[in-house]
Amino acid sequence: MLPRRAWLAGGAVIAALPAIAHAETSWPAQPIRLVVPFAPGGTTDLAARLVAQGLGARLGQPVVVENKPGAGSTLGAAQVAQAAPDGLTLVVSNIASHAIAPSLYRELRYHPLRDFTHIALLIETPSVFVANPHFAPRGLAEVVRLSREQPRGLDVASSGSGSSNHLLIVQFGQVTGARVNHVPYRGAGPAMTDVIADVVPMMSDSLPSASGHLRGGAVRGMAVASAARHPGFPALPTFREQGVDLVSNSWFGISGPAGLPPAVTGRLNREINAVLAEPATQRRFAELGGLVSPLSPAAYAEFIAGEVARWAPIVQASGARVE
Incomplete structure (x- = not known):
């Protein structure tokens, strides 16, 4: 026979099951706000809008995407960290806000693990260097040579300080000796607009946000930072093929404030992963x-912890620091 304490505990769990089931079926009763901590047009925004539509249909409530750029994606992340843990305010957590920022910013207003409930990983994607079609260099060796010839070096844009694309620029300069000046924007969309307009000649971007412009010829691909050529862009050479030993991938997921009810977290994870499993989503x-990289909430939290540890020495070696 079970001890009385164990019997009572088991009874409490059984009694709680209807409440948990009710919380799953009754939630949400209001629209959900999904904060994108970058300007529209970049990979974070594209991923959010693609998943939000399917997620809203499955939950029976609209999932409203709200762009909150600023401070290298940490502004929007900090706002969600301070929100009520009711599952109605979520953020697209990403490599910049939750892996790089803890080592890059001297005074970050949140802890990437303690202040969030991590729900689901969405996608992983390689970084890419793209340039205005009239940019003279055709390969990375020519980019390095031109940067050394320029009196003040070569300007290279990114979606903002603290992104993996920013650090790829820093690492490119360190590995090759290129004289590159990082030009941070409030998102990949505004940066890409200026590359197309030839305001800045080149940028480091995530492949999804650059893909349409690459296919349309608005920009020219210089190199992809994957270990091998990407099957969707077989003509685009890797950094390694061009003698630059760099690999850089970004990732994007969904998180909420710390203390999110387990029933809400579980339902969100299942519905998000169901959206990710849809052939149309995977095709897009x-x-x-x-x-597409679905994970459980526990696995996603563990993934982020590993990323924080992995990026700390890279940020330190880069010398990059934001006050």
Whole structure:
């Protein structure tokens, strides 16, 4: 026979099951706000809008995407960290806000693990260097040579300080000796607009946000930072093929404030992963150059912890620091 304490505990769990089931079926009763901590037009925004539509249909409530750019994606992340843990305010957590920022910013307003409930990983994608079609260099060796010839070096844009694309620029300069100046924007969309307009000649971007412009010829691909050529862009050489030993991938997921009810977290994870499993979603992400990567909430939290540890020495070695 079970001890009385164990019997009572088991009874409490059984009694709680109807409440948990009710929480799953009754939630949400209001629209959900999904914060994208970058400007419209970049990979974070594209991934959010693609998943939000399917997620809203499955939950029976609209999932409203709200762009909150600023401070290298940490502004929007900090706002969600301070929101009520009711599952109605979520954020697209990403490599910039939750892996790189803890080592890059001297005074970050949140802890990437303690202040969030991590729900689901969406996609992983390689970074890519793209240039204005009239940019003279045709390969990375010519980019390095031109940067050394320029009196003040070569300007290279990114979606903002603290992104993996920013650090790829820093690492490119360190590995090759190129004289590159990082030009941060408030998102990949505004940066790409200026590359197309030849305001800045080149940028480091995530492949999904650059893919449409690459296919349309608005920009020219210089190199993809994957270990091998991407199947969607077989003509685009890797950094390694051009003698630059760099590999850089970004990732994007969904998180909420710390203390999210387990029933809500579980339902969100299942519904998000169901959206990711839809052939139309997988086809669209593949067209953009992203790899769908579903995880459980616990696995996603563990993944982020590993990424924080992995990026800390890279940020330190880069010398990059934001006050």
